[in-house]
Amino acid sequence: MTLEQTQKRIKELTASINQHNYNYYVLSNPTISDFDFDMLLEELQKLELEFPQFADENSPTKRVGGSITKNFETVKHNYPMLSLSNSYSREEIADFENRIKKLIDGEIEYVCELKYDGVAIGITYKNGKLFRAVTRGDGVQGDNITENVKTIRSIPLQLNGDFPEEFEIRGEIFMPHKVFEQLNKEKEEIGEQLYANARNTASGTIKMQDSAVVAQRKLDSYLYFVLGENLPFTTHLEAINKAKAWGFKVPLEENNFIKKCNSIDEIFEFINYWDTARHQLDFDIDGVVIKVNSYNKQQELGMTAKSPKWAIAYKFKAEQVKTKLLEITYQVGRTGAITPVANLQPVLLAGTTVKRASLHNADQIEKLDIRVNDIVLVEKGGEIIPKIVGVEATQRDIFSQPTQYIKNCPECNTALIRTEGDAKHFCPNEWGCPPQIKGKIAHFISRKAMNIDGLGEETIDLLVDKNLIKNSADLYNLRFEQLFNLEGFKDKKVQNILDGLVQSKQIPFERVLYAIGIRFVGETVAKKLAKHFKSLENIRKASFEELIAADEIGEKIAESILLFFENESNKEVIAKLEQVGLNFSLSEDQLANTSNKLEGLTFVVSGVFTLFSRDELKDSIEKNGGKVSSSISKKTSYIVAGENMGPSKLQKAQELGVKIIDENAFLAMV
Ligand SMILES: [Zn+2]
Numbered sequence: 001m002t003l004e005q006t007q008k009r010i011k012e013l014t015a016s017i018n019q020h021n022y023n024y025y026v027l028s029n030p031t032i033s034d035f036d037f038d039m040l041l042e043e044l045q046k047l048e049l050e051f052p053q054f055a056d057e058n059s060p061t062k063r064v065g066g067s068i069t070k071n072f073e074t075v076k077h078n079y080p081m082l083s084l085s086n087s088y089s090r091e092e093i094a095d096f097e098n099r100i101k102k103l104i105d106g107e108i109e110y111v112c113e114l115k116y117d118g119v120a121i122g123i124t125y126k127n128g129k130l131f132r133a134v135t136r137g138d139g140v141q142g143d144n145i146t147e148n149v150k151t152i153r154s155i156p157l158q159l160n161g162d163f164p165e166e167f168e169i170r171g172e173i174f175m176p177h178k179v180f181e182q183l184n185k186e187k188e189e190i191g192e193q194l195y196a197n198a199r200n201t202a203s204g205t206i207k208m209q210d211s212a213v214v215a216q217r218k219l220d221s222y223l224y225f226v227l228g229e230n231l232p233f234t235t236h237l238e239a240i241n242k243a244k245a246w247g248f249k250v251p252l253e254e255n256n257f258i259k260k261c262n263s264i265d266e267i268f269e270f271i272n273y274w275d276t277a278r279h280q281l282d283f284d285i286d287g288v289v290i291k292v293n294s295y296n297k298q299q300e301l302g303m304t305a306k307s308p309k310w311a312i313a314y315k316f317k318a319e320q321v322k323t324k325l326l327e328i329t330y331q332v333g334r335t336g337a338i339t340p341v342a343n344l345q346p347v348l349l350a351g352t353t354v355k356r357a358s359l360h361n362a363d364q365i366e367k368l369d370i371r372v373n374d375i376v377l378v379e380k381g382g383e384i385i386p387k388i389v390g391v392e393a394t395q396r397d398i399f400s401q402p403t404q405y406i407k408n409c410p411e412c413n414t415a416l417i418r419t420e421g422d423a424k425h426f427c428p429n430e431w432g433c434p435p436q437i438k439g440k441i442a443h444f445i446s447r448k449a450m451n452i453d454g455l456g457e458e459t460i461d462l463l464v465d466k467n468l469i470k471n472s473a474d475l476y477n478l479r480f481e482q483l484f485n486l487e488g489f490k491d492k493k494v495q496n497i498l499d500g501l502v503q504s505k506q507i508p509f510e511r512v513l514y515a516i517g518i519r520f521v522g523e524t525v526a527k528k529l530a531k532h533f534k535s536l537e538n539i540r541k542a543s544f545e546e547l548i549a550a551d552e553i554g555e556k557i558a559e560s561i562l563l564f565f566e567n568e569s570n571k572e573v574i575a576k577l578e579q580v581g582l583n584f585s586l587s588e589d590q591l592a593n594t595s596n597k598l599e600g601l602t603f604v605v606s607g608v609f610t611l612f613s614r615d616e617l618k619d620s621i622e623k624n625g626g627k628v629s630s631s632i633s634k635k636t637s638y639i640v641a642g643e644n645m646g647p648s649k650l651q652k653a654q655e656l657g658v659k660i661i662d663e664n665a666f667l668a669m670v
Pocket residue numbers: 332409410411412413414427428429432433434
């Protein structure tokens with residue numbers, strides 16, 4: 001290809017990918033397979049890497065993120081970002097309509113739309129390109145989060161049609177329910193605390209430093225308000241329809257997300273409809289917004305100090321119902337944490353039948369004085385799990401007694417403990433309490449630990465319940481017939497598990513060390529320990545002083561390691577795992593490959609390599625004494641670049657003058 005042809009191809013690919021993005025994320029109507037889409041994207045990435053002079057700043061390759069923002073720049077809004085006045089009663093809406101009637105002559109058209117419960121955003125476009133995205137902040141100035149917003153697929157990077165030269169569009173960014181649920185499912189699997197609601201998760205996500213993580217979170221948006229000088233329309237609804245034509249995801253009349261209303265009755269009809277129908281949406285709304293449609297009339301009405309007089313928000317009440325608390329039960333988590341659960345007389349709330357509600361912890365029960373047989377007030381806000389917010393104490397039976405929080409574990413009957421500063425009670429019976437046993441084995445087999453093919457958490461739960469295993473070492477004693485006799489286990493599945501177990505004996509020492517589950521010894525710490533001590537035997541023999549002398553091992557970790565090896569159950573499992581033949585020390589290859597050649601140097605790894613996987617390359621850097629960092633800064637010594645290195649990283653490296661080397665040059669260094 002000549003340079004000219006290359007430039008043309010980059011333009012073609014950009015336009016085509018933008019169109020497919022639009023079809024998929026705005027219209028929900030893809031016309032190409034995911035595979036073909038990826039091929040187009042890959043081709044564009046390659047060309048941009050090779051010919052950075054043609055790479056557009058708003059290229060769709062930016063969608064995957066990759067830039068790091070340490071501090072978000074503060075930007076003053078061109079037009080203050082005001083909030084609407086809120087109302088909770090229908091009378092206030094009627095007053096609003098009456099007020100406007102008195103101030104304005106003639107027929108008045110209103111537009112009703114949804115009030116999205118997300119994060120407000122103002123996005124400026126210049127010459128059809130996304131220029132800048134700013135959060136609401138305090139309304140006068142907000143944070144520049146452009147790079148993060150570019151990863152949101154439903155927000156166009158490049159507009160179509162007859163757009164004004166410069167304008168701002170405002171709207172809301174949110175996390176769809178199914179994305180939120182998936183995210184929490186992943187958190188649950190690794191035993192982390194769950195996110196409480198989609199709104200806070202979206203607002204936390206949009207302010208993350210690493211745009212690549214933001215890209216994975218699959219945020220979505222609705223944009224619904226166009227601002228600028230000399231805009232070519234006279235009504236709000238006209239503006240929305242134009243914005244749709246330019247490529248924005250706007251609320252559509254056909255979905256009843258937005259509706260022209262000519263009377264207060266029609267406004268109430270819209271409110272009533274969504275008060276119920278909102279529960280079927282895949283995102284949260286917390287009310288309805290009513291605006292005067294005509295721009296002229298909006299101007300005539302003007303503003304108060306805080307908000308426009310031509311608009312009002314009607315907020316839905318957080319839904320509450322009363323029902324009877326039948327029983328309090330207690331769940332034991334994989335880490336031993338106890339969560340009290342209210343079992344309720346089933347009741348309809350926010351469109352679903354609710355039977356259970358969270359009680360959080362002992363303090364919460366005491367604070368609200370919640371007792372069995374009480375009539376309780378259950379609320380569902382943005383949270384997934386409804387909560388109890390109050391008790392009808394006056395309706396209580398005279399013989400009612402305050403709730404006695406359990407003293408023993410409901411799974412294994414061990415006395416519970418509660419350390420100072422912890423809101424939750426814990427079951428200390430790590431090795432005998434079924435959910436904790438399952439949690440440990442699930443960690444052992446997880447992808448970053450022993451990564452055993454064919455074994456998942458469900459299988460582990462089943463094996464523990466059937467009494468076939470009590471700890472991770474027992475996995476290696478499983479026999480074909482034992483697995484084959486389980487329901488749903490066929491030849492192939494059983495063989496797959498057994499093969500996976502055999503293969504796991506090849507897993508290197510640092511991952512075995514991570515897999516055995518010493519508290520506070522995560523992936524990175526396990527690597528440091530392995531490199532410093534070289535074998536499990538050396539770690540086991542190490543004194544407190546020797547432990548903290550190792551790189552990045554603090555007192556908390558050292559104490560935890562000492563405690564781990566004092567425990568009889570741990571000793572037993574470790575001995576069995578050693579017998580099985582897991583790697584309990586660095587291999588000769590690993591020992592031979594360690595050096596201090598890269599000491600004092602910091603590397604950033606980017607792109608795809610032919611000789612190594614990315615993880616192998618990072619490993620090799622660390623084994624030779626170098627440091628790996630995920631972001632390019634003045635401190636970066638080298639970037640090891642493979643195919644498809646992100647264009648933003650390339651640009652940053654060039655700006656800072658950081659040396660870029662390929663994998664061969666890296667090999668020569670070590
Ligand atoms: Zn227990």
